[in-house]
Amino acid sequence: xxxxxxxxxxxxxxxxxxxxxxxxxxxxxxxxxxxxxxxxxxxxxxxxxxxxxxxxxxxxxxxxxxxxxxxxxxxxxxxxxxxxxxxxxxxxxxxxxxxxxxxxxxxxxxxxxx
Amino acid sequence: xxxxxxxxxxxxxxxxxxxxxxxxxxxxxxxxxxxxxxxxxxxxxxxxxxxxxxxxxxxxxxxxxxxxxxxxxxxxxxxxxxxxxxxxxxxxxxxxxxxxxxxxxxxxxxxxxxxxx
Numbered sequence: 001x002x003x004x005x006x007x008x009x010x011x012x013x014x015x016x017x018x019x020x021x022x023x024x025x026x027x028x029x030x031x032x033x034x035x036x037x038x039x040x041x042x043x044x045x046x047x048x049x050x051x052x053x054x055x056x057x058x059x060x061x062x063x064x065x066x067x068x069x070x071x072x073x074x075x076x077x078x079x080x081x082x083x084x085x086x087x088x089x090x091x092x093x094x095x096x097x098x099x100x101x102x103x104x105x106x107x108x109x110x111x112x113x114x
Numbered sequence: 115x116x117x118x119x120x121x122x123x124x125x126x127x128x129x130x131x132x133x134x135x136x137x138x139x140x141x142x143x144x145x146x147x148x149x150x151x152x153x154x155x156x157x158x159x160x161x162x163x164x165x166x167x168x169x170x171x172x173x174x175x176x177x178x179x180x181x182x183x184x185x186x187x188x189x190x191x192x193x194x195x196x197x198x199x200x201x202x203x204x205x206x207x208x209x210x211x212x213x214x215x216x217x218x219x220x221x222x223x224x225x226x227x228x229x230x231x
Contacts, residue, residue, distance in 0.1 A: 090157055094216070105150075
């Protein structure tokens with residue numbers, strides 16, 4: 001019963017390096033999301049994918065790109081990391097196109113950019 | 115635009131006492147409201163939601179929340195707190211008038227609940 005799985009759990013990057021955060025869900029959910037969590041800021045939506053084949057910007061998309069690889073997988077890429085992207089990143093999914101469905105979260109990926 | 119305010123960074127309560135974690139929201143239409151809990155080094159876990167119907171919503175682990183439309187509030191409550199309830203609690207909102215197919219929630223900044231013996 002894995003739910004939402006994120007890799008890696010921890011990563012340290014130097015400014016300018018690139019990396020991809022991976023996310024997979026095994027609940028047959030249609031929608032997937034990437035949030036970042038910062039102290040005093042709560043969770044902010046970076047990008048989301050309402051269904052396979054679609055992606056849309058959230059509140060804070062600058063500096064990120066996403067790929068919905070298939071129904072299960074949704075990756076987040078940092079092309080040129082900046083210290084402002086130091087954060088904890090959470091992937092989430094929700095069941096259907098039902099807009100009042102609750103989100104199921106992964107355990108997070110802690111990223112530090114030096 | 116939708117928004118959520120959690121006015122307290124931290125709430126302290128003694129075990130066995132009732133607890134309340136406050137949340138107010140702003141949406142242009144009717145709200146869908148959620149509470150989530152986060153334990154250390156873990157992801158968020160769903161506690162309860164209000165979509166429509168009764169203003170008092172019951173959720174996991176004995177928690178409940180009361181929707182008050184006139185005060186635009188959705189406070190989380192529990193009659194008797196446990197030490198194990200100590201965690202970070204997030205309120206979230208979605209405008210019911212947003213007809214998109216994804217459940218794009220806007221989260222508050224979180225309230226840390228500390229329950230002591």
